[in-house]
Amino acid sequence: EPEVTQTPSHQVTQMGQEVILRCVPISNHLYFYWYRQILGQKVEFLVSFYNNEISEKSEIFDDQFSVERPDGSNFTLKIRSTKLEDSAMYFCASSLGLAGLFDEQFFGPGTRLTVL
Amino acid sequence: GDSVTQMEGPVTLSEEAFLTINCTYTATGYPSLFWYVQYPGEGLQLLLKATKADDKGSNKGFEATYRKETTSFHLEKGSVQVSDSAVYFCALSEQGAQKLVFGQGTRLTINP
Numbered sequence: 001e002p003e004v005t006q007t008p009s010h011q012v013t014q015m016g017q018e019v020i021l022r023c024v025p026i027s028n029h030l031y032f033y034w035y036r037q038i039l040g041q042k043v044e045f046l047v048s049f050y051n052n053e054i055s056e057k058s059e060i061f062d063d064q065f066s067v068e069r070p071d072g073s074n075f076t077l078k079i080r081s082t083k084l085e086d087s088a089m090y091f092c093a094s095s096l097g098l099a100g101l102f103d104e105q106f107f108g109p110g111t112r113l114t115v116l
Numbered sequence: 117g118d119s120v121t122q123m124e125g126p127v128t129l130s131e132e133a134f135l136t137i138n139c140t141y142t143a144t145g146y147p148s149l150f151w152y153v154q155y156p157g158e159g160l161q162l163l164l165k166a167t168k169a170d171d172k173g174s175n176k177g178f179e180a181t182y183r184k185e186t187t188s189f190h191l192e193k194g195s196v197q198v199s200d201s202a203v204y205f206c207a208l209s210e211q212g213a214q215k216l217v218f219g220q221g222t223r224l225t226i227n228p
Contacts, residue, residue: 043218
């Protein structure tokens with residue numbers, strides 16, 4: 001069964017460093033998403049991406065964040081200069097993009113980012 | 117803005133016990149409601165959904181009914197199994213929106 005994969009499973013970085021979190025969405029999906037969950041808090045929407053551009057973003061997704069689909073399979077989240085408060089579990093998701101119908105999002109297992 | 121509130125966890129039950137995990141929501145429109153489950157080491161998986169008031173979603177013995185009058189979507193199962201141990205997330209999505217709005221998750225542990 002196709003699944004969303006994420007690498008690495010755990011990333012440790014120093015404050016101020018850039019990190020890139022990688023995701024491989026399901027191959028025929030058209031919408032891609034990033035969510036995050038700070039320990040003990042809710043899963044929060046960061047951004048959705050369709051047709052090579054951001055379709056929606058939350059207020060959390062500021063200029064420090066960027067997303068990219070560098071090739072036909074990967075979807076990346078870059079944090080330019082990490083802060084302590086960026087420590088969280090980051091989930092990637094993808095969906096078919098069924099307009100007007102329920103469009104189920106399929107999630108990856110997450111990348112735990114620890115900023116020291 | 118939209119929000120989802122779940123009962124605090126963790127929840128620990130014995131096998132074959134009855135399960136209820138409460139979920140209430142606040143939304144401006146008429147959202148669709150979901151329960152997602154996350155097993156250890158895996159991503160969130162859709163467990164069930166309901167798209168309009170009074171709809172009942174069901175899957176794997178779990179049920180939840182969309183109650184507009186109480187803005188609730190409580191998850192229930194009549195007889196839980198050890199394999200149901202996981203984290204359960206209630207979520208909503210507004211009509212026409214892509215993003216999901218999640219509750220904080222409830223960790224469920226079932227003891228044999």
